[in-house]
Amino acid sequence: MSAPVLTEQALPPVPAAPKRSSWSGYLRQPIVALSVLVLLVMVLMAVFAPLIADEPTGAGPEVLQSPSGAHWFGTDDLGQDVFAQVVWGARTSLVIGLAASLIAIVLGTTIGLTAAYFRPVDAVATVVTDVMLALPTLPLMIMLAAVVSPSVWTLTLIIGFFAWPEVARLIRSQGLVISAMPYIDGARVLGATGWRIVTREILPAVVSLMIVSVLLTASRAVISEAGLSFLGLGDPDAWSWGRILLNAQRSGTIAIAWWQTLFPSLAILLLVLAATLAGMRFNDNRDPRRNGG
Amino acid sequence: MVRFVLSRALKAVLTVWIAITSTFFLLRLLPGDPTTLMVEGDMTPEMQAALLKTYGLDRPLWEQYVSYLRELIQGNLGISFRQIQPVTDIILDRLPWTLLLAGCAFVLTVAVGIPIGVTAAVNRGKWLDRALQGFGISANALFVPSVAILLLVFFGAQLGWFPIGGAIDPDTRGTAAYLSLAHHLVLPVLSLVLVQLGPYALTLRTNMIEVLGEDYIRAAQARGLSARRRVWKHGLRNAILPALTLMGLQLGTLVGGAVLTETVFAYPGVGRLIYEAVGQQDYPVIQGAFIMLAVTVVFANALTDMLYAVLNPRIRL
Numbered sequence: 001m002s003a004p005v006l007t008e009q010a011l012p013p014v015p016a017a018p019k020r021s022s023w024s025g026y027l028r029q030p031i032v033a034l035s036v037l038v039l040l041v042m043v044l045m046a047v048f049a050p051l052i053a054d055e056p057t058g059a060g061p062e063v064l065q066s067p068s069g070a071h072w073f074g075t076d077d078l079g080q081d082v083f084a085q086v087v088w089g090a091r092t093s094l095v096i097g098l099a100a101s102l103i104a105i106v107l108g109t110t111i112g113l114t115a116a117y118f119r120p121v122d123a124v125a126t127v128v129t130d131v132m133l134a135l136p137t138l139p140l141m142i143m144l145a146a147v148v149s150p151s152v153w154t155l156t157l158i159i160g161f162f163a164w165p166e167v168a169r170l171i172r173s174q175g176l177v178i179s180a181m182p183y184i185d186g187a188r189v190l191g192a193t194g195w196r197i198v199t200r201e202i203l204p205a206v207v208s209l210m211i212v213s214v215l216l217t218a219s220r221a222v223i224s225e226a227g228l229s230f231l232g233l234g235d236p237d238a239w240s241w242g243r244i245l246l247n248a249q250r251s252g253t254i255a256i257a258w259w260q261t262l263f264p265s266l267a268i269l270l271l272v273l274a275a276t277l278a279g280m281r282f283n284d285n286r287d288p289r290r291n292g293g
Numbered sequence: 294m295v296r297f298v299l300s301r302a303l304k305a306v307l308t309v310w311i312a313i314t315s316t317f318f319l320l321r322l323l324p325g326d327p328t329t330l331m332v333e334g335d336m337t338p339e340m341q342a343a344l345l346k347t348y349g350l351d352r353p354l355w356e357q358y359v360s361y362l363r364e365l366i367q368g369n370l371g372i373s374f375r376q377i378q379p380v381t382d383i384i385l386d387r388l389p390w391t392l393l394l395a396g397c398a399f400v401l402t403v404a405v406g407i408p409i410g411v412t413a414a415v416n417r418g419k420w421l422d423r424a425l426q427g428f429g430i431s432a433n434a435l436f437v438p439s440v441a442i443l444l445l446v447f448f449g450a451q452l453g454w455f456p457i458g459g460a461i462d463p464d465t466r467g468t469a470a471y472l473s474l475a476h477h478l479v480l481p482v483l484s485l486v487l488v489q490l491g492p493y494a495l496t497l498r499t500n501m502i503e504v505l506g507e508d509y510i511r512a513a514q515a516r517g518l519s520a521r522r523r524v525w526k527h528g529l530r531n532a533i534l535p536a537l538t539l540m541g542l543q544l545g546t547l548v549g550g551a552v553l554t555e556t557v558f559a560y561p562g563v564g565r566l567i568y569e570a571v572g573q574q575d576y577p578v579i580q581g582a583f584i585m586l587a588v589t590v591v592f593a594n595a596l597t598d599m600l601y602a603v604l605n606p607r608i609r610l
Binding site for chain 2: 136272
């Protein structure tokens with residue numbers, strides 16, 4: 001819900017994948033280490049959710065309890081444990097975030113690179129990208145999600161399908177720089193086909209930008225999923241952080257039970273912040289001008 | 294100039310047309326199409342066929358598309374499934390509230406973002422600059438409903454300074470009504486501004502730093518102009534233009550944020566309407582709301598581009 005973190009101007013003119021030594025340098029930055037730690041904890045929480053807490057179902061007798069030793073994050077108006085809801089919600093957020101971002105990266109990279117190398121494609125791709133970027137994305141996703149029966153997979157498809165334009169724009173602008181480099185001319189002179197040049201010569205040069213895009217797109221996808229779930233368009237069979245907020249909204253407990261909204265909100269904030277910071281630091285790190293080549 | 298305005302308006306129309314066309318066909322390709330949503334399960338096949346005929350859904354796809362476009366151009370967005378009322382009327386009833394909310398958030402973001410961005414750029418590396426960078430990056434992780442709920446709980450429920458929902462107290466008249474309107478607007482607008490402000494001020498800061506390194510700023514310095522005049526007169530004028538374009542591009546997320554904020558504060562705009570329509574599966578209202586919001590955003594964006602051309606003396610049209 002904010003400005004793109006990466007602008008085309010922010011890209012280094014010459015791309016370079018981080019060398020092995022800079023990987024450890026990357027992880028040794030305190031902010032990066034902390035972000036990676038948060039991401040790891042979230043992943044473990046999602047994978048081992050059944051071991052951490054029972055899946056919240058049905059109603060319990062302890063209604064609207066504030067946080068205590070028995071219920072760390074308190075309980076909601078049905079007596080369900082909010083901690084369990086947050087733990088199980090991590091699954092939905094992470095699965096949708098990652099899967100949607102992979103869809104967006106594959107689509108965006110394909111379209112961006114094809115546009116960068118094949119001139120006729122560029123005109124069409126640019127128009128389509130511009131149109132997609134000009135539209136209000138959330139209302140667009142709402143409209144589609146309202147028609148299909150919402151499930152984790154339909155949401156993933158919808159979110160992934162509308163996240164590619166920003167990736168395509170980033171990859172295209174980087175691809176244009178590389179297409180103009182002498183070694184691409186060299187490959188052409190040697191008789192390489194367009195397909196070979198795009199996949200073997202240009203693609204490797206944008207891989208590190210793709211890694212950054214995965215993290216940043218995934219964080220946007222998590223926010224989108226939470227937004228759709230909050231509006232009642234989430235998977236009714238899967239817990240999600242947006243759904244916990246929706247339950248508080250529907251039952252009118254927002255103003256009374258602060259714990260029901262605070263903890264899922266913190267989960268969203270932590271996950272997205274960690275992914276964004278890790279992505280941005282990775283982007284800084286791959287800039288050869290700052291690393292001295 | 295006239296040519297530029299016309300071509301920019303044409304581009305906006307084209308964008309809206311592509312959006313409407315692609316969503317029209319996409320929606321009919323998806324598994325759960327609107328006809329099955331509308332037709333209740335316990336109807337006889339004859340009744341279903343009759344209902345489909347009434348809405349023209351039995352005709353070939355391209356015929357449906359042509360008549361859909363014809364109706365759209367005349368401002369007809371169909372009839373709501375739940376309220377027997379034209380969708381256009383329902384949405385036009387709500388749209389002013391969303392425009393008021395988003396407009397106030399827009400103006401406030403720019404009004405507060407400019408001084409913060411410029412001050413941070415001038416005092417690079419100082420505390421304000423550092424705070425702005427941290428805030429700008431973490432704003433990316435702010436989830437609008439979370440911010441809205443936090444404000445509602447703290448300033449609305451706990452402190453009781455502001456109302457926790459609605460847009461106006463219906464019992465007020467005259468000046469009191471305007472005050473009540475503003476009073477109800479504070480928290481929803483603040484939720485949007487908090488999310489938008491950081492990235493906006495950060496962009497302005499980056500532009501400003503670039504501009505302050507330009508030759509004409511040094512020339513101004515050599516001519517003996519005061520620092521204040523250099524920064525606020527010569528610098529800002531050049532840094533603000535790219536920031537204007539950015540703000541135009543951000544209108545889509547601003548509207549998306551408004552949908553979520555309105556839901557939290559039960560604010561009677563299009564966003565709250567969408568939330569209600571989702572709950573009632575009122576499909577034509579959801580589609581109509583998207584089209585109206587898309588048209589609003591695309592044309593507002595075109596307007597900022599035109600404004601850019603008017604303000605930028607380097608573009609001679």
